Amino acid sequence: MAEGDSNNTNGSVDREITEGNVQNVTPWTATTGSEATFDYQRLIKQFGTTPVDEELIKKYERITGKKAHHLIRRNVFFSHRSLDDILDLYEKKQPFYLYTGRGPSSESMHLGHLIPFMFTKHLQDIFDVPLVIQLTDDEKFLWRDLTLEEAHHMAIENAKEIISIGFDINKTFIFTDLNYIAQSREFLSNVLKIQKCVNLNQAKKVFGFEDTDNIGKVGYPAVQAATAFSNSFPFIFGGRPDISCLIPCAIDQDPFFRVTRDVAPRLGYQKPSTFYSSFFPGLEGPGSKMSASIPTSSIFLSDSPKTIKDKINKHAFSGGKDTIEEHRKLGGDTTVDISYQYLTFFLEDDEALAKIKKDYESGELLTGYLKKELISILQKIIKDIQDRKATITDEVVQEFMKPRPLNFKFMSTNINYTHTMTEVLFPSVKWCQKLHFIALSVYVSEFIPDNINITKLYIQFSGTGIGAAGRNKYAFEIHFFKDIETERMRMFTYENYIEFRIPKAEVESWPRLTLKPEKLHWLQTDWSRATFEDSDPENDPENSEASMRDEQDDQLKKLMSDLYKDKENEIDEMKENLEQNTTKTYLICFNSLLWCMFSYIFVVTLRMLFVYQSEAGLHLYSSVISTLMIAEGIQFMEIIHVLLGWSKGDLTSTVFQNVGRWIILFIVVIPHESAHSLPAFTMVCFCWSAIEVIRFPYYILQLLNLDVEMMTWLRYTAWIPLYPTGMLSEMLTILFTLPEIHKEGKFDLPLPNNFNISFNMSLALQYYAIIVTLIFGPYMLYHMYKQSYKKLGLNKKKGKEKEN
Numbered sequence: 001m002a003e004g005d006s007n008n009t010n011g012s013v014d015r016e017i018t019e020g021n022v023q024n025v026t027p028w029t030a031t032t033g034s035e036a037t038f039d040y041q042r043l044i045k046q047f048g049t050t051p052v053d054e055e056l057i058k059k060y061e062r063i064t065g066k067k068a069h070h071l072i073r074r075n076v077f078f079s080h081r082s083l084d085d086i087l088d089l090y091e092k093k094q095p096f097y098l099y100t101g102r103g104p105s106s107e108s109m110h111l112g113h114l115i116p117f118m119f120t121k122h123l124q125d126i127f128d129v130p131l132v133i134q135l136t137d138d139e140k141f142l143w144r145d146l147t148l149e150e151a152h153h154m155a156i157e158n159a160k161e162i163i164s165i166g167f168d169i170n171k172t173f174i175f176t177d178l179n180y181i182a183q184s185r186e187f188l189s190n191v192l193k194i195q196k197c198v199n200l201n202q203a204k205k206v207f208g209f210e211d212t213d214n215i216g217k218v219g220y221p222a223v224q225a226a227t228a229f230s231n232s233f234p235f236i237f238g239g240r241p242d243i244s245c246l247i248p249c250a251i252d253q254d255p256f257f258r259v260t261r262d263v264a265p266r267l268g269y270q271k272p273s274t275f276y277s278s279f280f281p282g283l284e285g286p287g288s289k290m291s292a293s294i295p296t297s298s299i300f301l302s303d304s305p306k307t308i309k310d311k312i313n314k315h316a317f318s319g320g321k322d323t324i325e326e327h328r329k330l331g332g333d334t335t336v337d338i339s340y341q342y343l344t345f346f347l348e349d350d351e352a353l354a355k356i357k358k359d360y361e362s363g364e365l366l367t368g369y370l371k372k373e374l375i376s377i378l379q380k381i382i383k384d385i386q387d388r389k390a391t392i393t394d395e396v397v398q399e400f401m402k403p404r405p406l407n408f409k410f411m412s413t414n415i416n417y418t419h420t421m422t423e424v425l426f427p428s429v430k431w432c433q434k435l436h437f438i439a440l441s442v443y444v445s446e447f448i449p450d451n452i453n454i455t456k457l458y459i460q461f462s463g464t465g466i467g468a469a470g471r472n473k474y475a476f477e478i479h480f481f482k483d484i485e486t487e488r489m490r491m492f493t494y495e496n497y498i499e500f501r502i503p504k505a506e507v508e509s510w511p512r513l514t515l516k517p518e519k520l521h522w523l524q525t526d527w528s529r530a531t532f533e534d535s536d537p538e539n540d541p542e543n544s545e546a547s548m549r550d551e552q553d554d555q556l557k558k559l560m561s562d563l564y565k566d567k568e569n570e571i572d573e574m575k576e577n578l579e580q581n582t583t584k585t586y587l588i589c590f591n592s593l594l595w596c597m598f599s600y601i602f603v604v605t606l607r608m609l610f611v612y613q614s615e616a617g618l619h620l621y622s623s624v625i626s627t628l629m630i631a632e633g634i635q636f637m638e639i640i641h642v643l644l645g646w647s648k649g650d651l652t653s654t655v656f657q658n659v660g661r662w663i664i665l666f667i668v669v670i671p672h673e674s675a676h677s678l679p680a681f682t683m684v685c686f687c688w689s690a691i692e693v694i695r696f697p698y699y700i701l702q703l704l705n706l707d708v709e710m711m712t713w714l715r716y717t718a719w720i721p722l723y724p725t726g727m728l729s730e731m732l733t734i735l736f737t738l739p740e741i742h743k744e745g746k747f748d749l750p751l752p753n754n755f756n757i758s759f760n761m762s763l764a765l766q767y768y769a770i771i772v773t774l775i776f777g778p779y780m781l782y783h784m785y786k787q788s789y790k791k792l793g794l795n796k797k798k799g800k801e802k803e804n
């Protein structure tokens, strides 16, 4: 996967496990190896999380408007993944929720378990957001030597203690996996979807599973991950899958959430953010992790004041010196003194803590004093919890565990989701085409599809995402201009749009995307990528030039579909696009220039006809001839374009047309004065310019992938009077000029000459006229007819078929 979260950690866990004396942290074990304490900086590197730095703390304080919690200030919550995003959401008053959990491995929780919950409660108080607490009885059943019933019972007992920490029933949902998975189809669906996204190999790498592990373990991480997706709790979030989640927990849980973040975008969900604490040290010393399975290492929430006192006095590792004298002289070591360490967790007063540190390190205070301080603080905290716990009945627990809506302001004051949802909007869609496929870009992000259905005739698209109008339901439907091929269809999800690559059933250019010509306000041509696809009717696609290029296209197509995923190919694509863009811009300029020139000729001709009527020819020639010469000269480039493959043209007809005009212009008319004022030549000017005045704008529109129905209609209708008239006028021009051509003999080559060939232009032109009338003319007309039938006749028929 391209997703970076797990990259730098791949393989790290299992490697560390096999290397005995190296610090090893997984969700199920934490040892420092040969070191005295955990190296959290190394852990950050190893896991690839982000340290909590001064800047983040400042941002936190600015956005919450409160001093950061002492566990943040003292770097207990020392690392995170995209915590910034949550702060940004809070700043923008966008909803999110909190998620934390506990694997119930003992009847009573210990201080180490208390920390994340205390902190979570603090976060909930500050942010006022829903909280879900997962009790993983399934996890403990799979990992420990426990029956399901025992694990579940512990979960319920733990729930009582958790509730006693002070969570608000109106804002908190607590569940045990065993119960809730059985109740919630939504939750199970997410578990399954996540499981399908992760293969055994990845799971082994991240979690260090061994071949001897039971297979339940392998599947479990998906359960812990599913809780981080808001649509697992439809009764709280109304089925919204897009609500972000913040998970405060100890850093050993990171592997779970690394995987969760990896799969989230693939399922169309938000990546959860995490906020990681260091471990709460065991009584025996800073290198240990408080563990419920070693009673002497832990202070339990069920311990009596006396037990607390005894455990601390007896077992709490001291950073003091062996004798009082030595201690007074050298001072104590706060970095290893467990009492001091615990005080950093539980003594909120910064000044008091600083004083203790100073006095202890100077040797003024003995460990005994620190222990006394700690004992009284802990006795109070634990007694409060115990007092509250006494009031927590099974009913209260059940109430917390009941799937139910929670009271949340954001549900009502934020953009009313269900309201806007009823109004389905069109997303902005852009399209472009190549001969063999079309590309559709749908501008929605964080999209969760309801339905994407592509058949060979149409695409249906609907779902929820962030589009031009913010988060909403977006939908559209396009009936394609022609059949597409669904099999090799591809969909790519990018940051802010989704792209469909849809192969056309036949390799050809489409004049528009949709079956019906009506313009859709939400559908646009992708200017930046549209490629030039000429479908000029005179340029028969069946000719050899075109089919050769089609063949190349075919090969390219194969290559492309094979290599499509590769970056390299994308770069080629971009290059190609760039090239095509330059060509396209050039062709647009070229066509525009000729359009202007012919428009000028057209207008002047019309004006002359109106003003001088039958005398028009006398005045027309001098006004238009230079423009006409230049225009016809430039038109030579059209042949070059076809040869270069820039326009998909039929070489023969392009050459015929141009050579025909040059003969008329440069051989017949210009050199012979009697032709200048011929009404037939006036007619030639009229027909030529009229044809071009329609043809060039039609090309330009095609280049821009715009479909203006009137232009297409004109293009394929106007030729019916103009082509025959044009040709007739050309022939008449020749005919009427023949006497002068014959007399002047400007182009004749009389015998005797060096080559021993005679040439008589007037005779040649007579033959030419006959060939044009009998062959070229009908050929051109037949082609125009065929193309027009395709463009206008067929489309109409197709349109009607669809309607029925």
Ligand code: TRP
Binding pocket: 027, 099, 100, 101, 102, 103, 104, 134, 136, 139, 224, 247, 248, 249, 250, 253
């Ligand atoms: N796996 C955790 C444990 O063994 C329990 C857990 C589930 C959890 N979801 C969580 C812990 C979310 C922290 C945050 O304790």
